[in-house]
Amino acid sequence: MIDCHNHTLPGIDDGAHDTDMALSMAQCAASDGIETIVCTPHHLNGVFTNSRTKILKAVLELRTRLAEAGVPLQLVPGSEIHLVPELPSKILEGDALTYADRGRAALVELPKHTVPTGAEAILEQLLYQNVTPIIAHPERNSELLRHPDRLSEWASWGCKVQLTGQSCTGDFGLHIQKQSRAWCxxxxxHLIASDAHRPKGRAPSLTKARDTLALWVGDVAAEVLTVGNPNNLVHGEPVSDIQAVAPARRFRREWLTRLLRSN
Ligand SMILES: [Fe+2]
Structure with a gap:
């Protein structure tokens, strides 16, 4: 699996405090079957400022430490950029880091409770610049939970959507889980990620979420959400829509398959 949103880089935001904690998180990810993580520290959120050059340097340093410690995990640079009016220009200027520094897609973070005035204009500007906005964990935004069609509209424009794995597994409550399921x-x-901040609790693991997704949308779509699409992001390729298979239909198909095999 590929984890396309996490805060493993040490001492750079509210994620790993230091290198030891970062190594512990990396070990946890590798143990869970995650082969690659995209390091996405916060940027422009009013608390943390992590420019492209700062993140690229931090990724190089952590790669060295992982190699020394023998942790089998690939690191890819990225960032979680707050939805602010200057976001599109910050990308053009090379200040804000896009996925894998390819200039094709950017992880965009909303405030926790609101959608800022002018949000749609910022997203449209990014799309106009051929940068695909990846909306980070909309299921944890109060305004979008009240008005879920607003996210659906953004998706119809070409924005892509990333949910947090723990939202799907119910760790953030039933309301968030139900909306996650409905959108899936x-x-x-389009993507499921850990948004991990710690080795425990908010940990870098995706297996439990993938199993939940398989029940919601089928095994193939669950694989697209946790492997195929994150891999496309890392390589600068388009992220695809999933073909969700409703459970009833899926079970009927599996039953029919078994019946045909038995004859
Ligand atoms: Fe995050």
Whole structure:
């Protein structure tokens, strides 16, 4: 699996405090079957400022430490950029880091409770610049939970949607889990990531979420959300919509397959 949103880089935001904690998180990710993580520290959120050059340097340093410690995990640079009016220009100027520094897609973070005035204009500007906005964990935004069609509209424009794995598994409550399921089954979700901040609790693991997704949308779509699409992001390729298979239909198909095999 590829984890396309996490805060493993040490001492750079509210994620890993130091290198030891970062190594512990990396070990946890590798043990969970994650082969690659995209390091996405916060940028422009009013608390943390992590420029492209700062993140690229931090990724190089952590790669060295992982190699020394023998942790089998690939690191890719990225950032989680707050939805601010200057976001599009910061990308053009090379200040804000896009996925794998390819200039093709950017992880965009909303405030926790609101959608800022002018959000749509910022997203449209990014799309106009051929930078695909990846909306980070919309299921944890109060305004989008009240008005889920607003996210569906953004998805219809070409924005892509990343949910947090723990939202799907119910760790953030039933309301968030139900909306996550509804968006997944409507085909509005493209990526699942850990958004890990710690080795425990907010940990870098995706297996449990992938198992939940398989029940919601089928094994193939769950694989696209946790492997195929994150891999495309890392390589600068388009992220695809999933073909969600409703459980009832899937079980009927599996039953029919078994019946045909037995004859
Ligand atoms: Fe995050």
């Amino acid at each position: 089954q409507a085909g509005h979700v």
